[in-house]
Amino acid sequence: MSQARLTTDIITVTPEMAAGFLQKMIHNRPVSEKSVKEYANDMLTGNWGLTGQGIIFDDRGRLLDGQHRMRAVIAAKIPVKFMAVRGISPDMFSRLDVGNKRTSADVISCKHNVTVAGALKYVYREECGFSWWNNNVRLKPYMSVECFGRHSGIVESACAIQKCKSGGMMTPSTLAYCHYRAAMDGRPDVLEQFFSRFASGADLSKDSPILALRNYLAYAGDRATVKDFNMIAAFIIAWYKIIDGSRCLILRLPIEMPTWRTEIKDVNS
Numbered sequence: 552m553s554q555a556r557l558t559t560d561i562i563t564v565t566p567e568m569a570a571g572f573l574q575k576m577i578h579n580r581p582v583s584e585k586s587v588k589e590y591a592n593d594m595l596t597g598n599w600g601l602t603g604q605g606i607i608f609d610d611r612g613r614l615l616d617g618q619h620r621m622r623a624v625i626a627a628k629i630p631v632k633f634m635a636v637r638g639i640s641p642d643m644f645s646r647l648d649v650g651n652k653r654t655s656a657d658v659i660s661c662k663h664n665v666t667v668a669g670a671l672k673y674v675y676r677e678e679c680g681f682s683w684w685n686n687n688v689r690l691k692p693y694m695s696v697e698c699f700g701r702h703s704g705i706v707e708s709a710c711a712i713q714k715c716k717s718g719g720m721m722t723p724s725t726l727a728y729c730h731y732r733a734a735m736d737g738r739p740d741v742l743e744q745f746f747s748r749f750a751s752g753a754d755l756s757k758d759s760p761i762l763a764l765r766n767y768l769a770y771a772g773d774r775a776t777v778k779d780f781n782m783i784a785a786f787i788i789a790w791y792k793i794i795d796g797s798r799c800l801i802l803r804l805p806i807e808m809p810t811w812r813t814e815i816k817d818v819n820s
Contacts, residue, residue, distance in 0.1 A: 557638040559605065565630045569621035572606075576614040577641070583619065589689065590623030594631050598693070605634035609641045655695035663709035669724025670705055670731060671698050673783070677815035683728075684780045684808050705731045715750040720768040721786070725779045729786045735813040738794065745793055760792035763802035784808050 564572075593599040606617030614621070617633070624631050655668035672690040673683045675698045681688050690698065699705070708730040715726055733742055748754060748761050755762040767785045785802055787809040792799060 557636060559634060559636050561601070561632055562635045563630050563632050564606075564621070564624055566625045566628055569624040572614040573618065573621050575612065576618060580618065582622065586619045587622045587626055589691075590620060591626040594623060594627040594629060599631060601632060601634060603634065605636045607639050608635065608637045610638050611641075612637070613641075615639055615641070615643075655690060655692050658692045658696050659699050661699070661703070661706050663706065663713070663723070663727075666709040666712075666723040666727050667699065667705055668695055669722070670709065670728035671695055671702065673725075673728045674698060674702055674705070674731070674815060677811075682808065682810070683732075683783065702731070708734065711746065715746065720765065721782050722779060725783050726786075729783060729790070732811050732813075732815075733790050735811070735816070736790075736794065737813075741793065745790065756798075758798040758800050760789040760797070760799050760802065763799050764789035767802045780808070787811065 590599070606620060607615045609615050620631075620633065655671065656665040659668055659671075661667055672688075675690045675694065676683050676685050676688045678698065678701075679688055705727065709723070709727040712723060712726045712730050715721075720726075721729075730742070730746065733745070736742075745761065748759075749765065752762070752765055755765075764785055768782060771782055771785075781804060784804050788802060788804070791809075791812070
């Protein structure tokens with residue numbers, strides 16, 4: 552298979568140019584409006600930059616790869632710089648974007664990076680002013696690096712909960728998040744005792760909120776419809792019952808999701 556000579560250069564794409572590129576695009580996949588909105592927001596907030604990944608044109612000047620980025624330029628209504636690769640054979644379209652995407656865990660260099668990356672998404676939602684359960688807030692890899700810089704102490708929480716993983720009661724990331732947020736309430740002795748008894752199940756009275764939490768999670772673990780959100784909510788309820796010195800035999804979730812009493816903060820500041 553012959554291949555035309557490839558060329559690369561940096562171009563500034565205006566909304567008008569982007570519209571023209573889209574008109575000549577021959578392979579249109581379904582548009583993700585969510586991705587377009589996220590890209591446009593990055594462009595407007597200065598979080599978009601040259602990464603070496605270019606928009607791709609075939610040997611007849613037709614756009615092969617870059618549909619969402621071009622739509623984002625139009626939505627942002629500003630000119631944006633891109634690296635442009637020209638001269639690709641149209642036959643190569645099926646081989647584009649077949650590699651694994653880099654995840655948040657891939658870009659965070661720390662112990663238990665997968666657990667930390669999963670926990671950070673809940674922290675980030677709160678930082679943005681949303682509730683921790685709002686899954687409409689997406690944490691991109693570069694955002695994970697920035698968020699981790701503000702909350703590097705979450706690694707300690709990821710290490711602290713490792714002994715709790717064996718029971719499989721909660722995912723490591725949700726448990727690390729709960730440990731990190733509970734620690735912000737400033738009760739280190741209570742926190743250590745809570746997790747010790749939570750992990751072992753020992754020395755728990757029948758009306759202990761920790762036992763009620765363990766029983767709830769054991770029940771939830773047998774049902775695929777019970778989400779991580781419910782497990783975090785159950786943890787928060789049990790945690791504050793321990794803080795308040797109250798008891799319960801059965802842990803029930805309220806209609807509204809519970810919240811932490813201490814606001815999220817940059818613990819490195």
